[in-house]
Amino acid sequence: MKNDVAIYKLKHSQFEKDYYQYAPHMNQDDFCFYHFVGGDPNETDKLIEQLHTIKNERVLLLGIFRFPFQFEGKKRLETAIHQYYHMKEICDTVAFFHGEGMLHMIQSDTTVVEANKFFNSLEDELVEALENMVSIPGEMNIDVQDIKHFITQSDGPLFLHTIERDSFDQPLKNLISAPYLPDNYADGKQMILNIGYTQGVDMEAYRQINLRLHDMFHKADLVKLGSYYINKPGKQFKITLLVNGIEDPFPKPEHFSKTSTSTTALWFKKKWEGLFKKGKEGKSADKSSPAALTHNHHSLGQEEKA
16 A cells, blocks of 8 residues: 655754645655754743644644753753754654754854754754654564654654664664764664665575664564565665664753643734645645655655665
């Protein structure tokens, strides 16, 4: 059976521009990533309203949250922590990035423009990892329902990461870890593992990498194991890890209050309801060409391209 899924990516800073364009095409089986950089207290109400607006589409909502840099001050971090918990409350799951860790990945003389492009590319890799997981068929498939069920099983944040290597002659933790990613991913409760392999991979290499991965994630239940062939020469693995149930990066603030609709948020909600009413009316008329920001509409029945 052909199983189509569209994957959308929306940024908080471009929400007014993009959501109205994409909303008429969103279906219940689709995924929507929402990206937010925390720290600005003036953006909290809009964050909450935008997330609720997307949730009304009944898509699976995955938040991508970036914590601020240390040099931005303690107050921005405190604000970001509250915003993180608001996002976690509304979204189906949240994946987070440490802004300070991103700084360790660039040279000090990198321009601000180039640095931001690089930071965005790191976050885009998370979206691409999920796209590849649901769109590339293999001997053992991981489908959309597998991932949806997995995500809704835990209220903790999500770890989603892909590594590509032709050699694993160093500890896996060194290969998987990065300063901008959660550092407690190996303590997750559940895991989906997807392993791609090229033409030269032999059974012993395949056995060894499985053993090492299972040993590293011995605390997690393996919910689904996928494998697929990459039609390329050489001996290379492409491994995607999806882990849930890890700990939050910061404790929930003692005085954190659950999402409430403020006067500003009410105004914002009424504004969006009016703007999107016309778009909703055309939703059933055209579902054939979803215009996702990632420009991908995946068919799970499509064959893998070489």
